[in-house]
Amino acid sequence: MKRPVTRRLLAALATTAAVAAIGVALQAPQASAATGGVTGFATQNGGTTGGAGGATVQASTGTAIHTALCTRASTSTPIIIQVSGTINHGNTTKVSGSSCNTAADVIELKGISNVTIIGVGGGAIFDQLGIHIRDSSNIIIQNVTVRNVKKSGSPLSNGGDAIGMESTVRNVWVDHVNLEASGGEAQGFDGLFDMKNDVQYVTLSYSTLSNSGRGGLIGSSETDTGNSFITFHHNLYQNIDSRTPLLRGGIAHIYNNSYVSLNESGINSRAGARAKVDNNYFKNSKDVLGTFYTSEAGYWQVSGNIFDNVTWSSPGTDTNPAGPNVQSNTTVSIPYSYTLDAASCVPSVVAATAGANKGLQVSNGSCTPVSPSAGPSSPAPSASPSRSTAPSPSASSVPSPQPSSSPSGTNLSLASDAGADGSSKASGTSYGNVKDGNLSTFWSPSGVTGDISVKWSSAKSVSRIVIREASGSTGAIGSWQVLNGATGAVLKSGSGAGTITFTATSTTKVTFRITSSSAAPKVAEFETYAS
Structure with missing residues (x-):
């Protein structure tokens, strides 16, 4: 269902622009790839290391990014691409080579593996230019901003998605990024973080998603249910109409996220999807969890969430909100270890850590930001730490098998x-x-x-x-x-x-x-x- 962007979303853009301008002045000097910090489902299926162990190159244009990909020895040769400056249509051309398949209107990661793209220096901004991942695996995107990618109007890129994944994608970690739009579909924008047609083992962590009609989807239709095993944690969703995310089929783990001003709906689990929703903070929002705009039910397991000034619609034929008395209607087993921050501190710890140019800070499990090298500390008792175990044989929809840790080294x-x-x-x-x-x-x-x-x-x-x-x-x-x-x-x-x-x-x-x-x-x- 196509839904117009709300007036509230558009009214917030002037304020957001002013805040963004201040943020540029305060950017951290430089970040380095922190592949050891990968979390969530991206740790499974052999793990996600990106370009670790490969050559490190610098790029300040989209053409230079494509050139780095195309001059590798093979499509799987590891590479770390350090990006600075503004990447846009004017400096992004197609580059040809045996180890790449690029295009002029998008950063194209197609048919490749073992790549890290990380922002360094004064920051990396992909302006009106999306990042497209297709038929690829073992990708890390870190410390960048992707903004105002359009599917209608001009210029066009990536179907309007800030970051889009499709067609047999495995093991992607997107971390400490800013994904931004300036409105909804009527203004020419689509999703900020979309996955479709067989995408699995993805983690989105410590990122901001803002000022958009659509946060992101997992599955493009009620029959596209093969996308699964996606983790969202310590992200800020702000001034979003819907899809935080929309999940069709599959498994998602959603924990320690801060949601502010979800204008129409939030986590939309449908078409048999199952979401584990732990210790999130929802504020000034509507219908933050449930099955919406369809009669095809989805399911959720909830614990420790805080609902602050959240309103709920009445149930209907295509509306099944989880609240106001939010209860679990399924169970979901998680195969990896994780530690929960207390929901009460999620807004503050996410504000301090999420997004690009924050020094890649993370939470230490006690609601305290730390640098990645500092490592985790013991969680506070109030944080309700959870260390999951492998699922029982009856949990057939969870990936299998479940090794106690992700393998290291070369397969x-x-x-x-x-x-x-x-x-x-x-x-x-x-x-x-x-x-x-x-x-x-x-x-x-x-x-x-x-x-x-x-x-x-x-x-x-x-x-x-x-x-x-x-x-x-x-x-x-x-x-x-x-x-x-x-x-x-x-x-x-x-x-x-x-x-x-x-x-x-x-x-x-x-x-x-x-x-x-x-x-x-x-x-x-x-x-x-x-x-």
Whole structure:
């Protein structure tokens, strides 16, 4: 449903412009990439490191950003691009190369991986120019401002989205950014942070989203429900009409965000979506949580939120607000550890930390801003800290498996000389699916037991593997053995999927042998690591 922007949103723009001008004068001198600080769902599925370990280059134009991408050795060669100045249509042209696929009207991250874009110096502003991520993985965007991106009027960029992701995107961390518009659809703007057509494992943290008709969506229609595992924490949503976010299908974890002046609706969970909503602060807003503008219900689990001067609509055919008596109607298991700030301090700690040019400060779990290098401290008892555990086998809609920590190092299964084979494969599955980096594809044996192997043309030292089950099959794998596939020696025995460690072994083949299962096992990824 297309909805006009409210008068209240437009009336706030003059004040916002004055505040922004002051903010420029107070910008921090320089920031450096803090890849070790990744949080939320972006820590899963192998983790998000961006361009860590790659070359660092500087760019002050969009063309220079594209050139840095296009002159890499390959589409996956790690790179950190430090950006300063104003990036706009006048200095952003298409650049061609074997390691890129760019366009003139947008910062295009298409068909690539292992990239960090970080603002440095006096700040990096993408003015009327959006950032588009498509068919890509392992991306970090940090310490930048993206403003006034239009889908109608002039100039046009990125379909009107400040940051947009679509079509098989995995592991993106967007952190300490400002996403801004100057109105709603009638003024030519669309979403500030949109995801559609198979986007998974994304975290938006310590960022500001302001002065827009639409904060962002997860899923472009009621049938686009394959987008999932998105975390939003310590963000400021201010003067937004709706979609903070709109969630169609999938899982979202929404905690410690500050919401001010949500004019029409807020977190809109629909089409079977499930949102875990913890310790947020909602102020001077309307219908901040529920299912809106559709009869296709969504669900939520709530705890510790504060509703300050929030009004609620009456339920109707296409309106199902969660309040005024806000209660949970589902449960959502979170596979990673996190610490909650008390909701009462969220407005102050978010104001001190969220956005670009704040020195990449974060909360220490006790409502106190600290620099990233300071690390977390023990949370205050009042903050209701939560350290989640792995979901039970019944929580089939949560990603699987759930290793106790994200793997570090290089996944040897993705090496150029890596291959895969096995004892048998069920119809429609493939051995190679366990090493394609895609959790939506998998291998199954023809029965309930069988072997799956990763192999190389030359020997590798392996001491750790990660077995990731496909969605809907969590907990199916029972007992197993890990074998040195070259000699048949048993390296480890146990039960259940996840992270498995053993004595470092030099071999050309590692085999995961499933000896029992409660249902047809589905192995989505078989990751191998040296340590």
